[in-house]
């Protein structure tokens with residue numbers, strides 16, 4: 001059977017390589033499920049995939065889209081844990097910018113509670129999981145401990161603020177635009193500052209000298225250095241993004257005299273090693289937070305697949321007010337400019 005999908009035949013300028021085509025999906029077998037895709041975001045990593053600059057990319061021709069959520073429309077005879085109508089997280093690396101898919105091992109799908117909005121569920125697998133894992137897996141934070149981050153207005157940055165708050169950890173968030181300071185404070189950010197050369201003294205004043213154990217870097221360059229300078233001796237700098245495309249340069253003195261630990265994080269690797277039980281436990285935690293109204297990622301617009309070029313162009317604009325997603329017609333209609 002054929003379904004509509006975004007297909008790339010070559011890597012290059014993102015708006016030039018995306019095309020909408022019909023692709024064939026395999027027949028449903030006894031252990032599979034037919035899932036109609038409801039929503040799938042365009043993340044910065046997807047743009048890197050289109051450019052051919054991401055390590056994990058589809059074989060060509062192929063369909064991009066790292067995460068999304070769908071609704072089960074048919075199940076194979078052997079599938080006991082899913083019902084028609086269930087909302088499910090799409091598997092990592094499926095190529096989610098498509099109308100529908102047949103999922104081979106359907107019982108491995110994670111069912112999304114109905115209280116979690118479709119567009120929010122579509123964005124849980126990458127960014128909230130990244131924020132949670134980085135806060136949990138590199139150092140043990142006690143109640144009241146500080147974590148510092150840059151590009152705090154990013155989807156990940158906003159999630160770090162919310163997850164930290166829910167766990168009693170305090171955040172220092174650096175942003176490049178002053179108009180974001182109040183907004184991130186309202187979201188729960190304890191200290192929100194402009195990411196510039198004055199920030200060192202401002203951090204000291206705001207924390208009262210309480211040591212900062214963990215820094216989350218998604219910018220690189222001078223901004224990463226400001227995070228490293230804010231860390232206490234023995235603190236950990238975790239790099240997970242490179243929005244400025246500038247390298248991270250750590251002065252020798254910070255390594256020798258402060259014994260800073262420089263680590264990296266990639267959620268794709270986490271999923272590669274995680275057991276199904278570990279994935280389930282993490283999603284249970286994320287769903288519970290989402291049900292409390294946390295982990296909300298603002299959405300600027302949802303496009304139907306047929307508007308692939310406009311959607312990718314929009315996703316590449318900086319200073320947006322929220323994420324850009326692809327969505328089934330009923331979801332796109334909820335987030336069109338008229339609504």
Ligand SMILES: NC(=O)c1ccc[n+]([C@@H]2O[C@H](COP(=O)([O-])OP(=O)(O)OC[C@H]3O[C@@H](n4cnc5c(N)ncnc54)[C@H](OP(=O)(O)O)[C@@H]3O)[C@@H](O)[C@H]2O)c1
Nearest residue numbers: 044045130153154155156240241242243244265266267319
């Ligand atoms: N390693 C992993 O597993 C992993 C997982 C998820 C995400 N990521 C990475 O995390 C980063 C953020 O992803 P996201 O989905 O949260 O992004 P997003 O919501 O699209 O936000 C991008 C952010 O980057 C900021 N920014 C853009 N260009 C910048 C520059 N030159 N200097 C400083 N800041 C800049 C933007 O600031 P304004 O708001 O001021 O425009 C915005 O806050 C990306 O690099 C992504 O690839 C990595």
